[in-house]
Amino acid sequence: MTAFHILIEQHGDEQQMQWRPTTLNEPGAGEVRLRQSAIGVNFIDTYHRSGLYPLTLPSSLGMEACGIVEAVGPEVSELKIGDRVAYAGGAVGAYTTHRIMPESKLVIVPDGIPDDLAAATLLRGMTAQYLLKQTFAVQAGQTILVHAAAGGVGQILCQWAQSLGVKVIGTVGSSKKQALAAQWCDWVLDYSSDDWVAAVRDLTQGLGVPVVYDGVGADTFLPSLDCLAPRGLMASFGNASGPVSSFNLGILAQKGSLYVTRPTLGHYTSTRAALLATAEDYFAALAAGLVKPDIGQRYALQDAAQAHRDLAARQTTGATVLMP
Ligand SMILES: NC(=O)c1ccc[n+]([C@@H]2O[C@H](COP(=O)([O-])OP(=O)(O)OC[C@H]3O[C@@H](n4cnc5c(N)ncnc54)[C@H](OP(=O)(O)O)[C@@H]3O)[C@@H](O)[C@H]2O)c1
CATH class of the missing domain: 3.90.180.10 (Medium-chain alcohol dehydrogenases, catalytic domain)
Structure with a gap:
């Protein structure tokens, strides 16, 4: 045919x-x-x-x-x-x-x-499933950071996290998306204009978040490490702004014995x-x-x-x- x-x-x-x-x-x-x-x-x-x-x-x-x-x-x-x-x-x-x-x-x-x-x-729903329940099993009462929160994966990830009792800090790239993402985030930061790293630290009383879910990649990877609590996990699952280039592994020690994973749905x-x-x-x-x-x-x-x-x-x- x-x-x-x-x-x-x-x-x-x-x-x-x-x-x-x-x-x-x-x-x-x-x-x-x-x-x-x-x-x-x-x-x-x-x-x-x-x-x-x-x-x-x-x-x-x-x-x-x-x-x-x-x-x-x-x-x-x-x-x-x-x-x-x-x-x-x-x-x-x-x-x-x-x-x-x-x-x-x-x-x-x-x-x-x-x-x-x-x-x-x-595809996005299964991605949100494994990120929230398998890559890092979020717990009620935690506060997490989700980049591109108004996007396809972002919307599902944030809504599902909230339903599990998690507080969500979302980032977006424009004021139009800020209003949208506010429907499924507890706080929304505009990473094109806000000092979002400082804001995340303020919102978590200086403690940082236990996990960052990052589908944006090149633009957000390094600053996101400064948003993590000691021994926190950077789940870098996408490259919307370009792939993350190599980085000095020692940064993970300096910034709090951090973990990094680059997961993909197929696995x-x-x-x-x-x-x-x-x-x-x-x-x-x-x-x-x-x-x-x-x-x-x-x-x-x-x-x-x-x-x-x-x-x-x-x-x-x-x-x-x-x-x-
Ligand atoms: N690893 C996996 O298993 C897996 C599975 C599914 C998706 N992903 C990845 O997850 C990410 C989101 O996927 P999606 O399909 O749901 O896309 P999407 O979030 O609907 O769209 C990507 C968003 O990324 C943001 N962004 C930031 N910098 C950008 C740039 N320079 N160019 C374009 N967009 C930029 C934009 O939101 P703002 O305007 O708010 O910045 C854009 O709307 C992608 O990187 C994708 O490859 C990975």
């Missing part, structure tokens, strides 16, 4: 993203074919496009989507035609109308969770059991209203390049979805 997808033949800017037909084979052993109904846009898609995280080219883009199983291959044991499923990982290539996927990467979307919400937030969902447990915990939080992620932007799949421009220009809030 013929599907349509966004294809890049070279790494580069958004102009590399072309809308093209592609031929899909029948699903092989352990695979199913999906008719995709909604596709999530993540910051990592821009790294795949630009070549910060290189791909084997030509390639489509995208890590997550929701859809209906419309054909099953041999040796498929869990899924059947008509099942509504989502994925957030595996091979790159979600920006497409139809897709062959291994059943092992798919999770059933519970009734009551709309396709667009599942597609646009499963927290590498087994079927871990993927299901992480996804189910996120879907349960969604169903219980502990997290209420916004889809801040919607685009037609053909217009994915505009979604990338807006994400890079810091024009987006919450999650972004492409509709095939």
